[in-house]
Amino acid sequence: MANIQEIADYTGFSKSTVSRVLNQKNYVAPRTRDLIEAAIVKLDYVPNAMAQGLSMGQMHNIGVVLPHNEHPYYTQLINGIMAAAFAANYRIMLLPSNYEAKVELAYLQQLRRKVFDSMIFTSHEISRQTLMTYQKYGPIVVCQDPGCLPIAAAYTARVPSYVAAFEWIKAQGYQHISLLATRASNVSATSKTTFQAYEQVFHQAPEPTLIRTGIRKQQDGYAAAAYFVTQKRPLDFIFANADDVAAGARQYYLEHDLPVPAMMGQENQLSSQLLNMATIDHHLYEVGENAAKLAISGAVRQFRVESEFIVR
Structure with a gap:
C-alpha cells in the first residue's frame, strides 16, 4: 500500500500537489490531476483516516x-x-x-x-x-x-424516587427488607444514596445481614435468595437494584417451593412489566x-x- 511520498515519486509531482488532489482542492491542472489519480489507483493508495482526523x-x-x-x-x-x-x-x-x-x-x-x-x-x-x-x-x-x-x-x-419507594414499602407494613446492590456504600454513590434514603424513611440504618453486594445480573439475584434462605433470616421484602435481579431471586423461591417475599426492582425492564412488579425507572x-x-x-x-x- 502506497503513501503520499511514493505517489509523488512515481508521478514526479510534489507532495503538496498530490495532497491537493487527495483533498479535492483546486489549483491543480486537469492533466496533472488525471495522472495523480491514475497513480493513486495503480499504487492502491488508501488514506490514513487517523492522520486525516488529527490534521483536522x-x-x-x-x-x-x-x-x-x-x-x-x-x-x-x-x-x-x-x-x-x-x-x-x-x-x-x-x-x-x-x-x-x-x-x-x-x-x-x-x-x-x-x-x-x-x-x-x-x-x-x-x-x-x-x-x-x-x-x-x-x-x-x-x-x-x-x-x-x-x-x-x-x-x-435518584433521591426522590428512592424515598418514595421506601415510603411505599413502609406503608405496606414490611419490616425486614433486603437491599441488593452492585457495590458497598463506601465506594458507590448509588448504594450510599439508596441506604441514606432507607434511613431517612425508616429512621435507622439497613440491617447489615440483609445487605448483599456484588449483585449485577439475574443469576446474582438467584444466588442472593439462596443465601438468605440458608441464613434463615426473617425477610419479607427484597429491594433489588434491577428488575432482572429481582426476577432471579423470585425464581429461586419458586424452584424450591418457598413463599416468595414481595419485591421491587429498578430500570423498568420487561421482567417487571410481565411480573407486574413495582420498579424505579431512572430514564x-x-x-x-x-x-x-x-x-x-x-x-x-x-x-x-x-x-x-x-x-x-
Whole structure:
C-alpha cells in the first residue's frame, strides 16, 4: 500500500500537489490531476483516516468508559449514547475499566494523545478532581451528580424516587427488607444514596445481614435468595437494584417451593412489566443521549434527569 511520498515519486509531482488532489482542492491542472489519480489507483493508495482526523483536529470518536456491562444501567445508558452519537456521525468506543484507577488514567492519556475527541465516564474510580485536570485535552462528561464542580454531567436524580419507594414499602407494613446492590456504600454513590434514603424513611440504618453486594445480573439475584434462605433470616421484602435481579431471586423461591417475599426492582425492564412488579425507572436512555450531546458539543453543562417510582 502506497503513501503520499511514493505517489509523488512515481508521478514526479510534489507532495503538496498530490495532497491537493487527495483533498479535492483546486489549483491543480486537469492533466496533472488525471495522472495523480491514475497513480493513486495503480499504487492502491488508501488514506490514513487517523492522520486525516488529527490534521483536522477531530477524529469523531468518543471514548465511553464503563466498569462492566452486566447491569442494565449500562445497557440503557450505552443505547442512549449510541443513538445521539450516530445521529451526529460520531463513533463510540467502549472502554472497560473494572473500576481500576490505573486503567481509567490510561484512557485519559489516550484523550491527551487525541485518540478520542472526548470521553464519557459512565462510572469511575478516580476522583472528579482528577478528571477535571484532563479537560484541557478534550471534553469529559460524567454520569453522576458532580455537585458544584465545573465538569459536564448527565445524571439521574435518584433521591426522590428512592424515598418514595421506601415510603411505599413502609406503608405496606414490611419490616425486614433486603437491599441488593452492585457495590458497598463506601465506594458507590448509588448504594450510599439508596441506604441514606432507607434511613431517612425508616429512621435507622439497613440491617447489615440483609445487605448483599456484588449483585449485577439475574443469576446474582438467584444466588442472593439462596443465601438468605440458608441464613434463615426473617425477610419479607427484597429491594433489588434491577428488575432482572429481582426476577432471579423470585425464581429461586419458586424452584424450591418457598413463599416468595414481595419485591421491587429498578430500570423498568420487561421482567417487571410481565411480573407486574413495582420498579424505579431512572430514564437512563435519556441520560445517555444528553451525555453524548455534551461530549460532542464540549459544553460544560449539567443535565439532571428525574427518576420515576412506578407502582404496579
